[in-house]
Amino acid sequence: MKKKQYIPLLTVSVLLACGSSLAAEPSTIKLQDSYVHPDYVEVERLKDTKEVIVIQKKDIQEKGYTSLSDILKDVPSINVGLTGQGDIDIRGQGSxxxxxxxxxxxxxxxxxxxxxxxxxxxxxxxxxxxxxxxEIIPGGGSVLYGSGASGGVINITTSLRTMNQVQNTLNTEWNSDGEKLNLNIGSKVNDKLTVTAGYSKINRNLYFKNTYRNSDYVYGGFRYDIDKNQRLTVRASHLEEDSRYIGNISISKMLKEGKNYVPAYQTVTVGLDADGHKITEQRRDYLNGDRHLDSYNMTYESSIGSNWRFIGDFFYNKGYYSNTDTDDKRMYHDTKGAKLKFDYSYGSGKQNNLLLGLDIYRQKANLDYNNYKLVNYRTKTYTLEPLSFNYDKKVEALYALNVMNKKKWTFTQGLRRERLLWDFDKQAASGLSGADESNRWNTAAELSAAYHYNDTGRIYARWERGFTSPDGLQITDETRIDGYKRYVTTGADDEIFNMYEVGWRDKIGASTISLTGFYSYTDNQMNRFYIFDAQNHLNMKTMNILKTQRKGIDLSIQQHVGKWKFTEGYTYLKGRSNYNGAGEAWMAEHPKDRIDYTKSGLMKVPKHKVMLRADYAFNKKFNMGATYTYIGKYNNFLSDADKYDNDGGIIGSHSLVDIDAHYKVNKNLEVFGGITNLFNKTYYEYESGIGPYSTITAGSDRTYYGGVKYTF
Incomplete structure (x- = not known):
């Protein structure tokens, strides 16, 4: 080994020791050779020894997708909405x-x-x-991304970031649930400057009567090539969304009324008069889903000498969201910070890389609204009780990922050391309040090896140590101090995961095959529990009393045969939770609180998911495709809760068929269309609650869509 090759290894060892023009056709902007790099160097470093799923723009266009959630639903290892509203579940994390x-x-x-x-x-x-x-990194990426990566990482790249191709396009789409409009304009002003801007509008009817989602999205940015070694990209966007939907509906009402269901009127307090009496209104029990999001990003890239490259991502976003039946509950949030990366190439032919990274960012969230506290029952007078929930999360992390290539072998060694500082200040109803901070340190690591046995095939194995820190709810426990109920910092530890993955990739004949097996284990899973203290008061606490294993298989196959293209995907997921040593000891003291986690496996995780797709190109202008998706029945409840028969047996496996077609009229005009849920299959995605208090979420019914794309 040459002397220079010892430098990255020494660095990793030290870290381990510390440990801790507007034209008729789209114009392609050619970049200098120094910029022919992937959008995210960290993802590039993982691709040889980790399953990485990449969904390109061509895979998204003209498929009738209405949102990111729709796109992700077609990924076999991802389930969207099955564990709760808006949830994205990768590799069977569960409810x-x-x-x-x-x-x-x-x-x-x-x-x-x-x-x-x-x-x-x-x-x-x-x-x-x-x-x-x-770009999706299922079940891993902890060294590069830190807390939470044990489930997976989803990196959404917009056209603003790349600007490699500036297109002037007008897209319009109609479907049986609404319409969409998208305009994008851009130009290469000169050899150095490229600009782009656009506007998108969505009007969409949701499942139930009188429910909808309408949004406006405005964006713009520029890229400036300072010289052959430096580039600056600046981008900004604004999202404004107005929506109304139904959050809860009982199974009996769903089965009886279906999508014609209209919630009953309820009395909503909107304020107090001068005498302290409630001012009320009668409203139907819809939820408001308003949302604003402003995002600002800047990326600076520079080649330093012949071996070093620097990439700095600087970001700031802010906004709010709401999903309640009142007007005054909005969760405001903002994030600001930077991700700095230094990429060093070394060795013969620069075939090896050392990536050094520094993450510094801060996330805040706050919810403020008024409660109405009863003063006099006889006179029905109240007083305002301001409630507030403030969260402040600071992340500081240093990481190193070394990638070595030796003949047919690729080896990686990585380490991340992260400091998380949580601050909270909460004022809840009935005098429950508290403010505190939590300083938490964690370490992530990885080791992996890949053997490239021929030009197209490789096998790999990897081990990763990841962690998940508490979220804003889990960071606090409820307790009694001097007779008063208070919030204090939880005594629970961060979850530690050991993840193992083996994989095989190759091209055999007309088929490209990818097979991955994975196993994940944590012996200190965090959960929230209602428990009674010594004075028989009921409190909520975060506790590490469960151990959980998850395992599964991802299989993806693709063939090109003449005018046909076939894609097959299958995911198998299985997991189980049980009490760890601390849990067994605690349950021995509280036998009445014991729940049997051992018989039903992970909640709301389907064991099998299948995706099959066929595309046929009649000629260079016209092609059609069809997709079949099967989602198996999942474990809806813990075994002790099955006796309530909550879902009435309606949460089960289901299969869907979608078809689509695309026709390129000429070099400027394209038309497309299709049908989702072709056979109008009735199915249900999510259920929670017990008995008559349970709620259900229905899947989308059949939808027709058609659209036009014009390039100018």
Whole structure:
């Protein structure tokens, strides 16, 4: 080994020791050779020894997708909405865990929710027409992304980030649930400057009568090539969404009234008069889903000498979301910070790489609204009781990932050291309050090896140590101090995961095959529990009393045969939770609180999911495709809760068929259309609650769509 090759190894060893023109056709902007790099160097470093799923723009266009959620539903290892509203579950995290074991980034900037209670949201913040690429790292990436990556990482790249191709396009789409409009304009002003801007509008009817989702999205940016070694990209976007939907409907009402269901009127308090009496209105029990999001990003790239490359992502986003039946409950949030990466190439032919990274960012969230506290029962007078929930989360992390290539072998060694500082200040009803901070340190690591046995085939194995820190709800426990109920910092530890993955990739004949097996284990899973203290007071606490294993298989096959293209995907997921040693000891003291976790496996995780697709190109202008998706029945409840027969047996496996067609009229005009849920299959995605208090979510029924894309 040459002397220079020892430098990255020494660095990793030290870290381990510390440990801790507007034209008729789209114009392609040619970049200098120094810029022929992937959008995210960190993803590039993983591709040889980790399953990475890449969804390109061509895979998204003209398929009738209305949101990011729709796109992700077609990925076999991902389930959307099965564990709760807006939830994205990768590799079977299950109910109560999927929202936490996930990292979501928009153009490299984290947008993962700080807290999912009492308000929840989704990640449908970019119109599908503006998504350039989606990169998914299932079950891993902890060294590069930190807390939450044990479930997976989703990085959404918009056309604003790349600007490699500036298109002037007008897209319009009609479907039986609404319509969409998208305009994008851009130009290469000169050899150095490229600009682009656009507007998207969506009007969409949702499942139930009088429910809808309407949004406007405006964006713009520029890229400036300072010289052959430096580039600056600046981008901004604004999302404004107005929606109304139904959050809860009983199974009996769903089965009786279906999508014609209209919620009953309820009395809503909107304020107090001068005498302290409630001012009320009668409203139907719809939920308001208003949302605003402003995002600002800047990326600076520079080649330093012949071996070093620097990439700095700087970001700031802010906004709010709501999903309640009142007007004054909005979760405001903002994120600001930077991700700095130094990429060093070394060795003969620069075939090896050392990636050094520094993450510094801060996320805040706050919810403020008024409660109405009874003063006099006889006179029905009240006083305002301001409630507030403030969260402040700071992340500081240093990581190193070394990739070595030796003949047919690729080896990686990685380490991340992360400091998380949580601050909270909560004022809840009935005097429950508290403010505190929590300083938490964690370490992630990975080791992997891949053997490239020929030009197209490789096998790999990897081990990864990941972690998940508490979210805004889990960071606090309830307790009694001097007779008063208070919030204090939880005594629970961060979850630690050991993840193992083996994989095989190859091209055999007309088929490209990818097979991955994975296993994940944590012996200190965090959960929230209602428990009684010594004075028989009921409190909520975060506790590490469960151990959970998850395992599964991902299989993807693709063939090109003449004018046909076939794609087959299959995912098998299985997991189980049980009490760990601390849990057994605690349950021995509280036998009445014991729940049997051992018989039903993970909640709301389907064991099998299949995706089959066939595309046929009649000629260079006209092609058609069909997709078949099967989602198996999942474990809806813990075994002890099965006796309530909550879902009435209606949550089961289901299969869907979609068809689509695309015709290129000429070099400027394209038309497309299709049908989703072709056979109008009735199915249900999510159920929660017990008996008459349960609620159900129905899947989308048959939808027709058609559209036009004009390039100018």
């Amino acid at each position: 109560d865990q999927s929202a936490r074991n996930l990292q979501v980034l928009l153009d490299g900037a984290p947008i993962t929710s700080v807290v999912n209670h009492p308000l929840k949201t989704n990640y449908d913040v970019v119109p599908v027409e503006n998504i350039e690429k989606i």
